[in-house]
Amino acid sequence: MKLVFRDPVSGRLLDNIEIVEADTGKKMGRLDAAHAIEAQRSKNYTMDTDLYELTMAAGYKVMKRSNQRACFDLYYRQNPDDGAFCIFAGLESVIRYINNLAFYPDDIEYLRSLGLFPDEALEYLSNGLQFTGDVWAVPEGSVVFPNEPLIRVVAPIAxxxxxxxxxxxxxxxxxxxxxxxxxxxxxxxxxxxxxxxTRRAHGVHAALYGARAAYIGGVVGTSNVKAGKMFGIPVRGTHAHSWVESFDTEIEAFEAFAKVFPDNSVLLVDTYDTLQGIANAIEVAERMRSEGRELKAIRIDSGDLAYYSKEARGMLDQAGFQGVQILASGDLDEWLIESLRDQGARVDVWCVGTRLITSYHTPALGVVYKLMAADSAGGPMQPKIKISQNPRKVTNPGLKKIIRFYNGNDRMIGDLLTSDDEPIPNGEYVRAHHPMYDYMKKVYKPPYKAQELMIPVFREGKQVYDPPSLEEIRKRAAKDIERLEPEYKRFSNPHIYKVSLSDSIYRMKKELLNYYQETLQ
Amino acid sequence: MKLVFRDPVSGRLLDNIEIVEADTGKKMGRLDAAHAIEAQRSKNYTMDTDLYELTMAAGYKVMKRSNQRACFDLYYRQNPDDGAFCIFAGLESVIRYINNLAFYPDDIEYLRSLGLFPDEALEYLSNGLQFTGDVWAVPEGSVVFPNEPLIRVVAPIAxxxxxxxxxxxxxxxxxxxxxxxxxxxxxxxxxxxxxxxTRRAHGVHAALYGARAAYIGGVVGTSNVKAGKMFGIPVRGTHAHSWVESFDTEIEAFEAFAKVFPDNSVLLVDTYDTLQGIANAIEVAERMRSEGRELKAIRIDSGDLAYYSKEARGMLDQAGFQGVQILASGDLDEWLIESLRDQGARVDVWCVGTRLITSYHTPALGVVYKLMAADSAGGPMQPKIKISQNPRKVTNPGLKKIIRFYNGNDRMIGDLLTSDDEPIPNGEYVRAHHPMYDYMKKVYKPPYKAQELMIPVFREGKQVYDPPSLEEIRKRAAKDIERLEPEYKRFSNPHIYKVSLSDSIYRMKKELLNYYQETLQ
Known part of the structure; x- marks a missing residue:
C-alpha cells in the first residue's frame, strides 16, 4: 500500500514534503508519507497489546455484550525487593495511550489477514473502538501498596x-x-x-521512561540526554575510560577535559591505576586553581569503593581540595550503598546504572488487571471474583476506592478498601478486615485523618484530569516517603503496611466465595 | 518554534496535510508538522544517549582530535544465567540507528541551554556529526561468547x-x-x-523488540500484536479469566468463545476450579464435535502444572479428545520447564511471559564498548588497553577479528581472536592463548574448519550489508545452537567455551600491560 500526501487546500498529491520553521522558513526535515503515518503511531500504542485482548473484544461484540459495563482494577500483589511499598508511576503514559487509542486501516487489514476475526468484529475494532468510559487513578508519585487499585477502569467491557x-x-x-x-x-x-x-536499559525507550520514573523516585539527575530535553530532568555526565586511553598519558587526557569544560570537570581516575589517577587529578586541579578555576569532582568506577573513596578524600583534602566531590559508580544498588556508608566511604554522589534501570533484583512488578464487577443484561453492576488455590490471588471484588488513614503526626497508618459509595470516615471507629485471614481485624480509632486516594482521570472518555508537572509529581513522592514510618523503609523485613477491607467489601468477598464453592461444584 | 509544511513543488506553506492511499485516495490520517518531526524522530535515537558521549565528542572536537581514527569493540563479559553462550540480536536496530544519526536544530538548542558546550562543539554536533566510519558485526542470530567483539566500529573517534x-x-x-x-x-x-x-516488559517498546528477539531465539510465536504485524511473527492468544467471570457461568463463557472462534478455541480452565474447568471444557468440546468442529486446546495458568496437566490429559483422552492440546502458563522459566518435564507433565505448548521478556534472573547483559586502538597524529593505529584490578576487565587490545573453529562433525570447538590482518587458518597448527592465564594454552590441530565470523556492515558511513529476513536470522540461530555440543547447553555448570587470543594479540596485550605498569608508576 503506497501512501502519499494530499494538500487539503488544493487537493494536490505529493510524494514527500518539507518541514520548515514558520517564521524563518528554515528547513527542518523532509518527510515521506509512510514515515508520517509512523509519526502518529509513535504515540499510538493500540497494537502494542496481547492478541487475546482483541479476541475477547471481538467476542464481546459478536456475543452482543460489548456494551456490558465492567469494572477492572489494576494493582500489584507483591512489593519488589521484599520492600514494603511502591512509588506509583506511569500515569502520564497511560493518559496518552488512552487518548490515542485507535486502529489504523492497515492494522485492521493485518488483523483480517490472520483469518481469526469475524468481519463484524473487525468492523467494530475499526470504527467502534474508542474509549468512552471512566478512569480513576492514584496520582503519580504516590506511595502505594499491594492489592489496592492503582487504576480503576469502568467502561463497556470490550x-x-x-x-x-x-x-x-x-x-x-x-x-x-x-x-x-x-x-x-x-x-x-x-x-x-x-x-x-541508559546503556543497560531494555532498549532506548525503557531508558527514557525509566529516567523519568527514577526522577520521580528521587534521583537528582540522569545521564540520559533525551530525558533531559523531554522532561526537563537535570542531565549529568563525565567522561569514559576511552577518553583517557585515546591520549598518550592520563595527565594529558585530564588537562584536555579540564580545558574544554573548565566549569564542569569531573575526572574519571581509574583507567590504569586508581591512586595514581587521583594524584594526576590533583595535579590538574592545582594547575586549574593557578588559573583561577576549580576542579569539580573525580569519579571512581571500580575497585574497592570504600577504600579508594577514603584515600581519595584524604589525598584531596591534604592537597587543599576539600571542595572537590567524589562520585562513585560501578554495579551499585541500595544494599551496597548502605554497606559502603557503614564502612565510612567518602562518597558525595552515587551514580547508579544497571541495578536502577532494570530493577535488577526484581525486574518485573507482578501487576495485574482484574475484573471486579460487571452488569448483566443492563441491570446494576454485580461484583465478580477470581478464585485461586493461592489465597493471595483471590481478588477483592466490587467497585472500590482507597481510604488512607494518617495519625496526628501526619504519618500513614493504614489503607482501607471500601465500596465506592461508602462515605469517607470522619472521626468514627472504623473496622478493617484482613483480606485473607478471618481472625485478623483492626479498628481505626480517632483521632485520625482519612483521605480518599484515587482521583478521576477520564469521564465518559474525556480526560478530566490535568496532570501535575514532573517536579510536582516528584515532590509528592518525597512527601509521601516522608509520611511513611521508618519501619516501612528498611531493606530487611520491613514492617508490613496494612491494606484492609471494609465491612461491606469483606462481606461481599465471603458471599461470592461461598457461592462459587458451594453452587458450582 | 512553530513548524509548518512546505510543498517542495509549489513552495506553499501548510499547517497540516492529509495522508492518503495513492491508488484509492482513501484518507489514512491527518498530520501536523510537529507530529511529523516526531515521525522521523521515532526512528532517530541520536539523543537517546548518555550526556558524556556528547561531552567527549565535543572535547575531541575542541582538542582538534575529532578526526583521530579509533577502533571500539562492543562485547560482553559474562553469560546470563550462568550459561555458556548468547544469541546475538539487535543488529537491525543498530543499522537503523546509525543510518538515522543526526541532531535536530532544537536538540542543539537544548544542548546549548545546558551552558556546557563550547559553540564550536555545538556547531560540530549540528553539522558535522554523521557517521563516516566502518562497522563490522557478527550476523544477527549467531551464537556468541564472552569477550569477543560482536560489533567493531572504526571511525573518527568522536x-x-x-x-x-x-x-x-x-x-x-x-x-x-x-x-x-x-x-x-x-x-x-x-x-x-x-x-x-508483553504485559511485564519494560514498556511497550521493550515488549516489541523483545518479541522479535525471542523469535530469533526460537519461540514459535508471540502474544504481541504489533510484533506480528511489524515482523511477521505468528501471533497467539486465548482469553483471560475476566472473560469467564463476565458470564454467569463458566460453561456459558466457554460456549460463547467457541462460538465466536470455532477454529481457534483455546479455553482457560482455571478461573474457579481447575478440574471442574477441564470437565466444562470437555462438555463444550463434545457439543462442538456434534456440530462438526473441534476444540483446539485448553490452557492451565495456575496451580500444580504437573498434576493438572496429567489430570487434564487423562480426562481429555478418556473423553476421546486426544487431539486437544494442553497449554501451560504461569511464571515459567527454563528450570521450571525442565522440572515439569522430568515430572512427566503433559504440556504441549509452553507459554512464557515475565521470565522471558525481562530475562528475569539476569535482567541485564554486561555489555561494554571499549577503545581497542587509536591513531595518534595521523600515524598508524596503536593498540589501546584498559587496565583493571579485576583481570576479567582488562581489555584485549588491537583491531581484531573472530575465527571460529569447527570439528569434522560441524560442531564448534573454539573461537580465536586474531589481528585483523592475520590470514584465516587453513589446516596448520594454531596456538591459542587464554586471555588471562599464561599457562593455559591450546592448539587447534587439523582437521578443522576455520571461519571468520564478522561481516562488514558499514563502509565509510554507507550501509554495505543487506540484512537477512527475520526467518533467516531465526534459522541461523537454530543452526548455530545445533552446532553447539550439548555440554554447552545444560543449565548447571555448562562447559566453558574457549575464546582465546592469537599469538599476536596475546603478545600485544602483554607488552601494553608491561608498558603501563612499569612506565607509568
Missing amino acids: EAQVLETTLLALVGHQTLIATKAARLCIASRGAPVVDFG | EAQVLETTLLALVGHQTLIATKAARLCIASRGAPVVDFG
Missing part, C-alpha cells in the same frame, strides 16, 4: 478489556523503576543519587 | 564514541531476550514455546 496489556506494561515498568530509585535514595540518606542506567 | 550508549542499550537488551528464548527452547526439547511477556 473497551475496558482492550486496555489491559498496555496499561500493565506502562505502569509495571515505570512503578518498578520509581520504587527502586526511592530505595536508592533511602540508602544514600539524602546524598544525591544519579541515574546512569 | 563519531565512534557517540554510538556507545545507544548501541549497548539496543544490543544488550535484544541479545539478552534472544538468549533466554533459546534456553527456554532447550528446556522444552522441541516442544513449542510462545512469548506471552
Whole structure:
C-alpha cells in the first residue's frame, strides 16, 4: 500500500514534503508519507497489546455484550525487593495511550489477514473502538501498596478489556523503576543519587521512561540526554575510560577535559591505576586553581569503593581540595550503598546504572488487571471474583476506592478498601478486615485523618484530569516517603503496611466465595 | 518554534496535510508538522544517549582530535544465567540507528541551554556529526561468547564514541531476550514455546523488540500484536479469566468463545476450579464435535502444572479428545520447564511471559564498548588497553577479528581472536592463548574448519550489508545452537567455551600491560 500526501487546500498529491520553521522558513526535515503515518503511531500504542485482548473484544461484540459495563482494577500483589511499598508511576503514559487509542486501516487489514476475526468484529475494532468510559487513578508519585487499585477502569467491557496489556506494561515498568530509585535514595540518606542506567536499559525507550520514573523516585539527575530535553530532568555526565586511553598519558587526557569544560570537570581516575589517577587529578586541579578555576569532582568506577573513596578524600583534602566531590559508580544498588556508608566511604554522589534501570533484583512488578464487577443484561453492576488455590490471588471484588488513614503526626497508618459509595470516615471507629485471614481485624480509632486516594482521570472518555508537572509529581513522592514510618523503609523485613477491607467489601468477598464453592461444584 | 509544511513543488506553506492511499485516495490520517518531526524522530535515537558521549565528542572536537581514527569493540563479559553462550540480536536496530544519526536544530538548542558546550562543539554536533566510519558485526542470530567483539566500529573517534550508549542499550537488551528464548527452547526439547511477556516488559517498546528477539531465539510465536504485524511473527492468544467471570457461568463463557472462534478455541480452565474447568471444557468440546468442529486446546495458568496437566490429559483422552492440546502458563522459566518435564507433565505448548521478556534472573547483559586502538597524529593505529584490578576487565587490545573453529562433525570447538590482518587458518597448527592465564594454552590441530565470523556492515558511513529476513536470522540461530555440543547447553555448570587470543594479540596485550605498569608508576 503506497501512501502519499494530499494538500487539503488544493487537493494536490505529493510524494514527500518539507518541514520548515514558520517564521524563518528554515528547513527542518523532509518527510515521506509512510514515515508520517509512523509519526502518529509513535504515540499510538493500540497494537502494542496481547492478541487475546482483541479476541475477547471481538467476542464481546459478536456475543452482543460489548456494551456490558465492567469494572477492572489494576494493582500489584507483591512489593519488589521484599520492600514494603511502591512509588506509583506511569500515569502520564497511560493518559496518552488512552487518548490515542485507535486502529489504523492497515492494522485492521493485518488483523483480517490472520483469518481469526469475524468481519463484524473487525468492523467494530475499526470504527467502534474508542474509549468512552471512566478512569480513576492514584496520582503519580504516590506511595502505594499491594492489592489496592492503582487504576480503576469502568467502561463497556470490550473497551475496558482492550486496555489491559498496555496499561500493565506502562505502569509495571515505570512503578518498578520509581520504587527502586526511592530505595536508592533511602540508602544514600539524602546524598544525591544519579541515574546512569541508559546503556543497560531494555532498549532506548525503557531508558527514557525509566529516567523519568527514577526522577520521580528521587534521583537528582540522569545521564540520559533525551530525558533531559523531554522532561526537563537535570542531565549529568563525565567522561569514559576511552577518553583517557585515546591520549598518550592520563595527565594529558585530564588537562584536555579540564580545558574544554573548565566549569564542569569531573575526572574519571581509574583507567590504569586508581591512586595514581587521583594524584594526576590533583595535579590538574592545582594547575586549574593557578588559573583561577576549580576542579569539580573525580569519579571512581571500580575497585574497592570504600577504600579508594577514603584515600581519595584524604589525598584531596591534604592537597587543599576539600571542595572537590567524589562520585562513585560501578554495579551499585541500595544494599551496597548502605554497606559502603557503614564502612565510612567518602562518597558525595552515587551514580547508579544497571541495578536502577532494570530493577535488577526484581525486574518485573507482578501487576495485574482484574475484573471486579460487571452488569448483566443492563441491570446494576454485580461484583465478580477470581478464585485461586493461592489465597493471595483471590481478588477483592466490587467497585472500590482507597481510604488512607494518617495519625496526628501526619504519618500513614493504614489503607482501607471500601465500596465506592461508602462515605469517607470522619472521626468514627472504623473496622478493617484482613483480606485473607478471618481472625485478623483492626479498628481505626480517632483521632485520625482519612483521605480518599484515587482521583478521576477520564469521564465518559474525556480526560478530566490535568496532570501535575514532573517536579510536582516528584515532590509528592518525597512527601509521601516522608509520611511513611521508618519501619516501612528498611531493606530487611520491613514492617508490613496494612491494606484492609471494609465491612461491606469483606462481606461481599465471603458471599461470592461461598457461592462459587458451594453452587458450582 | 512553530513548524509548518512546505510543498517542495509549489513552495506553499501548510499547517497540516492529509495522508492518503495513492491508488484509492482513501484518507489514512491527518498530520501536523510537529507530529511529523516526531515521525522521523521515532526512528532517530541520536539523543537517546548518555550526556558524556556528547561531552567527549565535543572535547575531541575542541582538542582538534575529532578526526583521530579509533577502533571500539562492543562485547560482553559474562553469560546470563550462568550459561555458556548468547544469541546475538539487535543488529537491525543498530543499522537503523546509525543510518538515522543526526541532531535536530532544537536538540542543539537544548544542548546549548545546558551552558556546557563550547559553540564550536555545538556547531560540530549540528553539522558535522554523521557517521563516516566502518562497522563490522557478527550476523544477527549467531551464537556468541564472552569477550569477543560482536560489533567493531572504526571511525573518527568522536563519531565512534557517540554510538556507545545507544548501541549497548539496543544490543544488550535484544541479545539478552534472544538468549533466554533459546534456553527456554532447550528446556522444552522441541516442544513449542510462545512469548506471552508483553504485559511485564519494560514498556511497550521493550515488549516489541523483545518479541522479535525471542523469535530469533526460537519461540514459535508471540502474544504481541504489533510484533506480528511489524515482523511477521505468528501471533497467539486465548482469553483471560475476566472473560469467564463476565458470564454467569463458566460453561456459558466457554460456549460463547467457541462460538465466536470455532477454529481457534483455546479455553482457560482455571478461573474457579481447575478440574471442574477441564470437565466444562470437555462438555463444550463434545457439543462442538456434534456440530462438526473441534476444540483446539485448553490452557492451565495456575496451580500444580504437573498434576493438572496429567489430570487434564487423562480426562481429555478418556473423553476421546486426544487431539486437544494442553497449554501451560504461569511464571515459567527454563528450570521450571525442565522440572515439569522430568515430572512427566503433559504440556504441549509452553507459554512464557515475565521470565522471558525481562530475562528475569539476569535482567541485564554486561555489555561494554571499549577503545581497542587509536591513531595518534595521523600515524598508524596503536593498540589501546584498559587496565583493571579485576583481570576479567582488562581489555584485549588491537583491531581484531573472530575465527571460529569447527570439528569434522560441524560442531564448534573454539573461537580465536586474531589481528585483523592475520590470514584465516587453513589446516596448520594454531596456538591459542587464554586471555588471562599464561599457562593455559591450546592448539587447534587439523582437521578443522576455520571461519571468520564478522561481516562488514558499514563502509565509510554507507550501509554495505543487506540484512537477512527475520526467518533467516531465526534459522541461523537454530543452526548455530545445533552446532553447539550439548555440554554447552545444560543449565548447571555448562562447559566453558574457549575464546582465546592469537599469538599476536596475546603478545600485544602483554607488552601494553608491561608498558603501563612499569612506565607509568
